Amino acid sequence: MDSLALSRQQLDGDRMIVNMGPSHPTTHGTLRIVLELQGETITKATPEMGYLHRGVEKLGENLSYQQFIPLTDRLNYCSSIMNNVGYTTAVEKLLGIEIPKRAQQIRVLVSELARIADHLVCVGVNAVDIGAFTAFLYLFRQRETIYDLFEMAAGQRLHTSFTRIGGLFRDIPEGFVPLTERFLVECEASLQEMENLLSHNPIWHDRTKGVGAISAEDAVNWGYSGPCLRAAGVPQDLRKAQPYLGYETYDFDIPIGTTGDVFDRYLVRTEEMRQSLRIIRQVLDRLEPGPVMIDDPKIALPSKEKVYTRMESLIHHFKLIMHGMDMPVGEVYSATEAANGELGFYIVSDGGKNPYRIRVRPPCLPIFSSFEEQVKGGLIADAVAVLGAMNIIAGELDR
């Protein structure tokens, strides 16, 4: 790396270079930051990424639309179900179809569960990095319940692949709703316990207040979205601003901060978890029986029973697997509010079986690009706090 070698020559006795990563406990994924230090103060921070680059967009051009869904699991692996939802929503926009009501409601339900899981990890791990280990344990018990729920619904804890183009892979099983109701009560209690440990803790205040502060204008200019943007005071949430999946019918609030620092991001995430619990409660109240997959043989695979007994279904099955769906020629950009911010999918279709081009707009890439400006002049310990509060997920960052 040229820039590094150059700065090494310029070093005098007081300054030194420290490698944070690629395998450092606080990077939570594989990324590297080359820090140039004067004592404990950071004078330069050069992020190096791409360690988890696996060419998702290139692979997408060589896979059919349905086959791309498992790859979306591995973007933000803390809340993979939201990536499934975001991607299939984009393809459904391209097709110009609307999915059944129950499928929409279940997608909202699992998305909000995933949002809670993601925020729990982010807040808990941020606290661990700064030295508050206990809060993390309370939170991870709840995350475990969410993963149990995902396992019931999708058969997988982490890489769910739960959605399909036109609906869901299957309906939620019996026992899912009662466990979710129990989770709502227990999670509320755990959040309270976490807040008791952190919100008025003077050490937590010292370590987080004023660290990583950013103004609203700067945050927008850097392309921030999600909790980090809202913590800076911009009330931008796609669930309210550009509703999808019927979010406009749910009653919830958008918490915003004022300074954009690590403490505000923590408060915003905590309140968002409470709002997500509210949304889940409303979904459970209105969940009606019905199909979870669109009734269109050109899009949805027929049931196995029909494939083996009816000629027509066998042909549809064959056509869908071998030739794919009839895609219109065109391009769409579809964005959903993922746990980290605006998760966008830009799909260009030439009418073929595979997308001509598929672009993932990861929410944490623009946020991470501001890392140097956020930590320059601060202490090395603050860099850890800032990195945790940005919630950088390398799988999504590098794609």
Next chain:
Amino acid sequence: MIIEHIDAQLPGTVTDRHDFRGDQTIVIARENLLAVVALLHREGFQFLVDITAVDWPEREQRFDVVYHWLNLASQERLRVKVPVADGASVPSLTGTFKTANWFEREVFDLFGIRFEGHPDLRRLLTWDDFPGHALRKDFPLDGGDVFCMEGCTAPFNNGERGGA
């Protein structure tokens, strides 16, 4: 609505436009990009959501550099496409939008499109001496000979096996 503003204030810059599934797209020439961007910024399109590119090898202007903007006040979205030939460069937006820095580095890395005036145009995702640009259509999925030793088989290789 914004397209009418652009038409009124910078007549003749929009060379093509289309509206598909509610997504508004305009196509402009690269010479006009900075003027249009300044206008967009004034009109409230202050959130540069994404920069990416699409490769069309059979076209004369091989690449489309694709920008997505969002107006936070009106929640209006706009897609701007800039056709560019192989080897030509596009003006960098880093002067107006800080977020353009890494997005442009990524496009440079994966497509090999240069951005004029970019302060630090290095590869972002792959390493410095990576052979080629991975998202070009003529870049093989398995990476090609550079990544495959003689005689090895690569998956997704249209069923063909390399070597003897």
